[in-house]
Amino acid sequence: MARKKKEIIIEVKPGDVWDSAQKSLFRKTQAWITFRNKVVKERNCCELCGYNKRLTLHHIYMNDSAESYSNLSEERFKVLCSGCHKFIHRVHKSYTRKTNPIKPDPRFEIILNELVN
Secondary structure, three states: OOOOOOOOOOOOOOOOOOHHHHHHHHHOOHHHHHHHHHHHHHOOOOOOOOOOOOOOEEEOOOOOOOHHOOOHHHHHHEEEHHHHHHHHHHHHHHOOOOOOOHHHHHHHHHHHHHHOO
């Protein structure tokens, strides 16, 4: 007999700040899974390179506010393939570092600023 998975429910309180474990738990909720699948299916390709496999959702507004992270409005997300998603996070982390930041090509910098606020 198959066991039914227990649904994960997360309460979001104004002013809460989430760490990576709480964000990871949120991404296991049915609301997130349903939303992610819907947006990926509608857009159907990476909005950076056009690839149509291994698609993920990228939060444009990257911060630790629980309210911001759990806001499931489509305009707050971009569909990216896993390669572009990893690249964006790596470049953004470097971009905000004080020492030895990666300086992207000016044409790419415009795109980067649209994907990360």
